[in-house]
Amino acid sequence: TAGITQAPTSQILAAGRSMTLRCTQDMRHNAMYWYRQDLGLGLRLIHYSNTAGTTGKGEVPDGYSVSRANTDDFPLTLASAVPSQTSVYFCASSETTGGPYNEQFFGPGTRLTVL
Amino acid sequence: AQKVTQAQTEISVVEKEDVTLDCVYETRDTTYYLFWYKQPPSGELVFLIRRNSFDEQNEISGRYSWNFQKSTSSFNFTITASQVVDSAVYFCALRGSNFGNEKLTFGTGTRLTIIP
Numbered sequence: 001t002a003g004i005t006q007a008p009t010s011q012i013l014a015a016g017r018s019m020t021l022r023c024t025q026d027m028r029h030n031a032m033y034w035y036r037q038d039l040g041l042g043l044r045l046i047h048y049s050n051t052a053g054t055t056g057k058g059e060v061p062d063g064y065s066v067s068r069a070n071t072d073d074f075p076l077t078l079a080s081a082v083p084s085q086t087s088v089y090f091c092a093s094s095e096t097t098g099g100p101y102n103e104q105f106f107g108p109g110t111r112l113t114v115l
Numbered sequence: 116a117q118k119v120t121q122a123q124t125e126i127s128v129v130e131k132e133d134v135t136l137d138c139v140y141e142t143r144d145t146t147y148y149l150f151w152y153k154q155p156p157s158g159e160l161v162f163l164i165r166r167n168s169f170d171e172q173n174e175i176s177g178r179y180s181w182n183f184q185k186s187t188s189s190f191n192f193t194i195t196a197s198q199v200v201d202s203a204v205y206f207c208a209l210r211g212s213n214f215g216n217e218k219l220t221f222g223t224g225t226r227l228t229i230i231p
Contacts, residue, residue, distance in 0.1 A: 042206060042223040058218060090160060102210065103150060104219060106160035
């Protein structure tokens with residue numbers, strides 16, 4: 001089972017350019033998440049989606065947008081990238097956001113460098 | 116607000132030694148869930164364990180064990196007879212149950228290095 005796939009694996013992006021990070025899961029999980037991982041800060045939630053058609057803001061949403069047109073896909077878009085968005089981005093999913101069966105499973109990550 | 120503190124930024128031990136990774140959490144929710152994840156050098160995040168707040172039984176899985184103590188708000192992780200493959204960054208995380216606290220809050224991680 002593939003689980004969660006992310007693309008691209010890594011990317012160098014010029015400041016001011018836009019980019020969409022892709023995330024697809026094949027576990028039919030309702031909830032999906034985007035995190036960024038920065039040294040010394042752990043993982044911080046950017047945006048989440050409880051179910052297809054709904055999204056919500058996490059801890060650090062500014063400069064990012066998401067959509068959830070279907071269960072499997074949860075793309076993250078940077079409309080105009082800035083160097084502070086240089087980070088490793090992880091997509092995750094869980095059966096639900098509520099209840100006991102909510103451990104999150106993570107994709108392999110996308111390393112983004114904004115110059 | 117919820118908070119997870121992993122005070123140990125980096126730990127190094129010699130192979131076969133036991134090592135304990137500390138995790139202290141803060142939450143006002145009466146029902147909550149605690150997690151440990153492993154991030155090996157390859158970068159992926161691997162789920163290790165979930166513990167519910169209403170179940171204080173400690174758990175052992177092979178060389179791994181977890182000590183959950185509500186009285187001290189701690190959920191510590193012990194590796195017995197450590198091996199080089201245990202070298203990784205380990206994250207403790209907390210999820211509440213009340214509105215606004217349903218998302219995972221991660222600690223900043225502990226980098227564990229096992230010296231051969």
